[in-house]
Amino acid sequence: MATQSIVVYCASSLGVNPVYNEVAVELGQKMAARNIRLIYGGGGFGLMGNVADAVLQSGGEVTGVIPNFLADLEVAHNTLTEIHFVETMHERKYRMVQLAKGVIALPGGYGTLDELFEILAWRQLKLYEGPIAIINTNGYYDLILQQLDRMVADGFLKAENRQLLLVAESVDEVLEMIATFWDDTL
Template identity: 75%
Template sequence: MKSIVVYCGSSPGTNQTYKEVARELGEKMASRSIRLIYGGGNLGLMGTVADSVILNGGQVTGVIPNFLAALEVAHQTLTELHFVETMHERKFKMVQFAKGVVALPGGYGTLDELFEILAWRQLKLYDGPIAVLNTNGFYDLLLQQLDRMVEDGFLKPENRALLIVAETVDEVLEKIEEYWQEII
């Protein structure tokens, strides 16, 4: 496992716990020599996780569309920063670099990225593990909705099982590592 994409909010949220978990994820990724791949921003949880990886001696690759970089939200101290034209290019380039995906709390953008990569996984366009870090029960209602989709016949149980759920940073990193050990 060399790199993980992290999807998360460009806002810090209202609960300090989310920022603390983003910081912890960054620290533990750096300590395990896991490169962070993310959206390249310096705001919110995105900036927190990137700063934490950097402060702990880790490597960070950002991918940001030019229109967002022009708004001065691009992080300036990353290991590398790639500029793309569209959000679609950004999402594609991010997962090209990654051996796993973790979603922290976030808004529409986080959910967009999470569901697109799940659809890609279902269609076998991406083969890595995909997880949500369910901090403070943030994803509980979403997980209930996914179960409802299975119950009502819109989502196959094996596709529902593509989403790994973890409650702690250690658990999410261990589950991603276990995924690759089972494949090999």
């Protein structure tokens, strides 16, 4: 039985650069090796499906949370350890973080950014207490990080809230950051 759990936000597609998928698979393998349960959106495609498959193939546990309308479109992963069906995207996001003690974002599109920024807002408001990190593979998040710095410089984001987002360059680094956060808060 997994001792900790992490939500992973990422794309339901693979993107064009294979390095993103390589990092997704590595993350899944290393989460399983560390006995960390994956909590994710429940899809069977793209980076999200490949993270889940890597955890499962490495002997780990995976919990998916998927709205019924997406499951009905046959995008639900069908070999997970556990799956929760919900009615709305809002319910999905809430349930995912209820089940997890940390969040990692890999590359993705609107959905990934929506989830990432919503959980950062929740953390800022103290509605969520876990660590929130990105793996900045291939500089994917560089421009967003510049925007966050601009928000601080222009007085729209407090510097201490900017620090709520942990930035890692590798899977090992992100997992160490999260483990350190857990160690410091237990």
